[in-house]
Amino acid sequence: xxxxxxxxxxxxxxxxxxxxxxxxxxxxxxxxxxxxxxxxxxxxxxxxxxxxxxxxxxxxxxxxxxxxxxxxxxxxxxxxxxxxxxxxxxxxxxxxxxxxxxxxxxxxxxxxxxxxxxxxxxxxxxxxxxxxxxxxxxxxxxxxxxxxxxxxxxxxxxxxxxxxxxxxxxxxxxxxxxxxxxxxxxxxxxxxxxxxxxxxxxxxxxxxxxxxxxxxxxxxxxxxxxxxxxxxxxxxxxxxxxxxxxxxxxxxxxxxxxxxxxxxxxxxxxxxxxxxxxxxxxxxxxxxxxxxxxxxxxxxxxxxxxxxxxxxxxxxxxxxxxxxxxxxxxxxxxxxxxxxxxxxxxxxxxxxxxxxxxxxxxxxxxxxxxxxxxxxxxxxxxxxxxxxxxxxxxxxxxxxxxxxxxxxxxxxxxxxxxxxxxxxxxxxxxxxxxxxxxxxxxxxxxxxxxxxxxxxxxxxxxxxxxxxxxxxxxxxxxxxxxxxxxxxxxxxxxxxxxxxxxxxxxxxxxxxxxxxxxxxxxxxxxxx
Amino acid sequence: xxxxxxxxxxxxxxxxxxxxxxxxxxxxxxxxxxxxxxxxxxxxxxxxxxxxxxxxxxxxxxxxxxxxxxxxxxxxxxxxxxxxxxxxxxxxxxxxxxxxxxxxxxxxxxxxxxxxxxxxxxxxxxxxxxxxxxxxxxxxxxxxxxxxxxxxxxxxxxxxxxxxxxxxxxxxxxxxxxxxxxxxxxxxxxxxxxxxxxxxxxxxxxxxxxxxxxxxxxxxxxxxxxxxxxxxxxxxxxxxxxxxxxxxxxxxxxxxxxxxxxxxxxxxxxxxxxxxxxxxxxxxxxxxxxxxxxxxxxxxxxxxxxxxxxxxxxxxxxxxxxxxxxxxxxxxxxxxxxxxxxxxxx
Numbered sequence: 001x002x003x004x005x006x007x008x009x010x011x012x013x014x015x016x017x018x019x020x021x022x023x024x025x026x027x028x029x030x031x032x033x034x035x036x037x038x039x040x041x042x043x044x045x046x047x048x049x050x051x052x053x054x055x056x057x058x059x060x061x062x063x064x065x066x067x068x069x070x071x072x073x074x075x076x077x078x079x080x081x082x083x084x085x086x087x088x089x090x091x092x093x094x095x096x097x098x099x100x101x102x103x104x105x106x107x108x109x110x111x112x113x114x115x116x117x118x119x120x121x122x123x124x125x126x127x128x129x130x131x132x133x134x135x136x137x138x139x140x141x142x143x144x145x146x147x148x149x150x151x152x153x154x155x156x157x158x159x160x161x162x163x164x165x166x167x168x169x170x171x172x173x174x175x176x177x178x179x180x181x182x183x184x185x186x187x188x189x190x191x192x193x194x195x196x197x198x199x200x201x202x203x204x205x206x207x208x209x210x211x212x213x214x215x216x217x218x219x220x221x222x223x224x225x226x227x228x229x230x231x232x233x234x235x236x237x238x239x240x241x242x243x244x245x246x247x248x249x250x251x252x253x254x255x256x257x258x259x260x261x262x263x264x265x266x267x268x269x270x271x272x273x274x275x276x277x278x279x280x281x282x283x284x285x286x287x288x289x290x291x292x293x294x295x296x297x298x299x300x301x302x303x304x305x306x307x308x309x310x311x312x313x314x315x316x317x318x319x320x321x322x323x324x325x326x327x328x329x330x331x332x333x334x335x336x337x338x339x340x341x342x343x344x345x346x347x348x349x350x351x352x353x354x355x356x357x358x359x360x361x362x363x364x365x366x367x368x369x370x371x372x373x374x375x376x377x378x379x380x381x382x383x384x385x386x387x388x389x390x391x392x393x394x395x396x397x398x399x400x401x402x403x404x405x406x407x408x409x410x411x412x413x414x415x416x417x418x419x420x421x422x423x424x425x426x427x428x429x430x431x432x433x434x435x436x437x438x439x440x441x442x443x444x445x446x447x448x449x450x451x452x453x454x455x456x457x458x459x460x461x462x463x464x465x466x467x468x469x470x471x472x473x474x475x476x477x478x479x480x481x482x483x484x485x486x487x488x489x490x491x492x493x494x495x496x497x498x499x500x501x502x503x504x505x506x507x508x509x510x511x512x513x514x515x516x517x518x519x520x521x522x523x524x525x526x527x528x
Numbered sequence: 529x530x531x532x533x534x535x536x537x538x539x540x541x542x543x544x545x546x547x548x549x550x551x552x553x554x555x556x557x558x559x560x561x562x563x564x565x566x567x568x569x570x571x572x573x574x575x576x577x578x579x580x581x582x583x584x585x586x587x588x589x590x591x592x593x594x595x596x597x598x599x600x601x602x603x604x605x606x607x608x609x610x611x612x613x614x615x616x617x618x619x620x621x622x623x624x625x626x627x628x629x630x631x632x633x634x635x636x637x638x639x640x641x642x643x644x645x646x647x648x649x650x651x652x653x654x655x656x657x658x659x660x661x662x663x664x665x666x667x668x669x670x671x672x673x674x675x676x677x678x679x680x681x682x683x684x685x686x687x688x689x690x691x692x693x694x695x696x697x698x699x700x701x702x703x704x705x706x707x708x709x710x711x712x713x714x715x716x717x718x719x720x721x722x723x724x725x726x727x728x729x730x731x732x733x734x735x736x737x738x739x740x741x742x743x744x745x746x747x748x749x750x751x752x753x754x755x756x757x758x759x760x761x762x763x764x765x766x767x768x769x770x771x772x773x774x775x776x777x778x779x780x781x782x783x784x785x786x787x788x789x790x791x792x793x794x795x796x797x798x799x800x801x802x803x804x805x806x807x808x809x810x811x812x813x814x815x816x817x818x819x820x821x822x823x824x825x826x827x828x829x830x831x832x833x834x835x836x837x838x839x840x841x842x843x844x845x846x847x848x849x850x851x852x853x854x855x856x857x858x859x860x861x862x863x864x865x866x867x868x869x870x871x872x873x874x
Contacts, residue, residue, distance in 0.1 A: 287805075
């Protein structure tokens with residue numbers, strides 16, 4: 001997030017696009033509720049599903065899945081036509097405005113309406129609502145990113161925000177709500193194929209030299225490595241011989257399950273380090289028992305870029321060991337001794353090598369977290385990014401054209417499947433499906449379809465249906481609900497017994513390599 | 529913002545306009561007894577414990593709701609106030625069962641605290657003529673109807689913080705009780721957080737422990753990216769619950785159903801407890817020595833024979849910064865590849 005969560009209280013309008021906040025980020029939804037009910041903030045929702053937020057929205061845009069770029073270009077077209085953009089901000093802080101302007105020229109309300117399914121009237125109302133607010137915040141999650149145009153969608157959100165002068169401002173911003181407790185930190189720490197910690201690119205000579213010197217090795221490859229989706233394809237083709245997985249369950253979480261399994265089968269050696277024998281761990285050659293968050297010390301970074309402490313509360317079960325110990329032990333056996341192996345010492349090493357973390361010490365965050373960038377120990381942290389000027393100097397507009405989803409519906413597969421999370425469960429259910437508590441609320445997977453579609457297919461609420469895509473088929477209970485758009489199915493991916501990722505396709509965004517979990521073509525029939 | 533000056537118990541206090549007398553007193557270091565008042569909630573005014581006298585006014589006022597004004601002279605403690613508070617509290621206590629020995633909240637019950645503070649000794653307990661039903665609010669939260677003092681905190685929290693409004697008060701006077709709409713309730717436990725007594729308790733942990741025996745460890749929730757702060761409640765090396773503090777973290781004491789009730793996995797029997805090695809198609813238990821040697825030798829052999837880019841690693845958005853740092857360092861410095869990624873995209 002460019003801005004802190006509590007900043008929505010200072011907004012005039014919140015645009016929530018592709019985020020089912022009440023289900024997936026309930027605490028952020030608390031702030032939105034406070035903003036709406038106590039501060040008169042108006043909510044603009046853009047989502048194909050009739051999510052709970054719609055109940056509180058001034059205006060709801062039910063656009064077709066995968067039409068986000070067209071929608072946002074359409075809003076910008078109207079804003080520019082009606083001269084509602086923040087011209088002073090654009091002149092002072094931005095570049096690329098003319099290119100953007102000519103790009104969105106063809107996204108007339110009529111054209112955009114034909115792509116998105118939203119009336120021209122609503123497009124006008126939405127554009128005016130967002131543009132006239134000062135400031136307006138954009139909140140989004142995977143509804144924006146999990147498309148083959150995920151990168152374009154994010155850039156489009158940024159375009160809209162910058163067009164109206166909303167970046168670098170309290171109560172504004174472009175705010176992705178992170179879905180994992182430390183997905184921000186895993187990225188910050190260089191858990192990505194193209195960057196070292198602190199987003200220092202592996203393609204840059206000085207960065208490679210800096211890390212080679214610090215770690216006392218000869219050097220590193222100067223090209224980015226493989227992304228998660230490419231690793232498993234590599235297993236299938238023989239390009240990759242071994243994979244080491246720490247705390248992930250790709251067999252359930254990644255697109256096209258059968259394809260992932262084939263990738264693993266093709267490996268010579270597969271190691272999984274986890275807290276449970278997950279669907280992925282069952283396929284491993286060696287399984288290493290690790291500790292969960294309650295059994296270790298360390299730091300994690302929330303969606304506000306705030307570095308916060310995790311503290312050890314209990315001893316791990318049996319012989320389970322901390323991940324840092326396991327990694328160090330493998331490393332030592334391969335002839336490399338990690339100098340720092342306790343969390344606080346590792347943090348010292350992180351600070352030395354990561355400029356944005358330099359001022360963050362365990363002592364400083366004992367009582368509360370600090371948002372990076374925090375360049376020195378006297379720095380209070382940076383809750384709002386890009387104030388005054390952008391990190392890169394001038395802000396840059398991207399002229400982006402609409403591209404339709406990779407797998408459109410057709411006569412054979414007439415329904416559009418979107419996957420996501422539900423309220424009681426989390427990700428692959430490894431944690432939330434243990435014990436009894438959360439399972440009392442949601443014991444089994446349920447697919448949501450629109451009652452009108454159900455009627456045509458002679459399906460009743462609570463019956464089982466077969467959902468089939470070009471990749472495979474699953475049987476699942478169905479709920480008839482207006483939440484689901486006509487022609488659309490929604491399914492959570494938490495459940496191994498009816499894994500939604502048997503159905504999804506693995507075509508990814510060319511830049512971010514994110515799969516298009518929000519659009520796969522499927523067919524539905526009543527289960528035999 | 530314009531400031532207002534007033535006198536509380538003889539001390540001059542200056543606070544911004546709109547401040548309540550209760551908050552102004554707090555600023556002056558004067559504690560007024562409260563029961564239904566809760567920091568996260570608007571004034572409820574159901575308990576009449578926080579009454580204060582205002583010079584020139586006949587009747588005492590509830591300080592949690594009354595705003596300050598210039599020149600106000602406030603008395604927070606007097607014989608009359610004490611008598612009235614005691615009488616108000618006795619009215620509540622009359623029907624409150626003395627089942628403290630079996631109550632989860634004994635030891636950290638706000639009703640116990642205020643009874644102790646006011647030094648109430650003689651309360652003849654009168655069982656209700658019509659017994660309230662004990663029902664489950666949800667499958668995760670238990671409602672002990674007899675313990676409920678009808679303060680209205682849960683109703684207010686559900687309505688004002690969550691905008692759900694699943695809880696309402698039904699009936700009047702002696703027959704009043706709270707009722708939950710199961711279709712609306714999302715089991716977030718906001719009501720549990722604000723309940724001052726043991727009227728709402730968690731209906732999940734099979735293990736219980738007295739509050740004073742439980743170790744509380746402040747940490748960050750392991751689920752989504754909100755970064756909510758909570759305390760793991762530990763007894764005999766087992767997490768038996770989660771509590772929060774209104775003043776700590778972005779969540780201000782609130783949690784979602786996963787944060788509040790999703791801790792069972794920690795002590796689950798099916799946790800991995802020993803390294804496993806696949807032999808003849810099946811996983812068998814192994815020692816750490818054997819497992820680590822196997823991994824190191826295999827990685828070394830593949831790296832040396834085929835090159836480092838034949839090995840790839842998935843680090844984790846569930847692990848800490850320190851673990852992620854070490855993992856990518858291992859992949860880059862020890863294996864020698866940039867093939868490291870995690871599930872940010874999923």
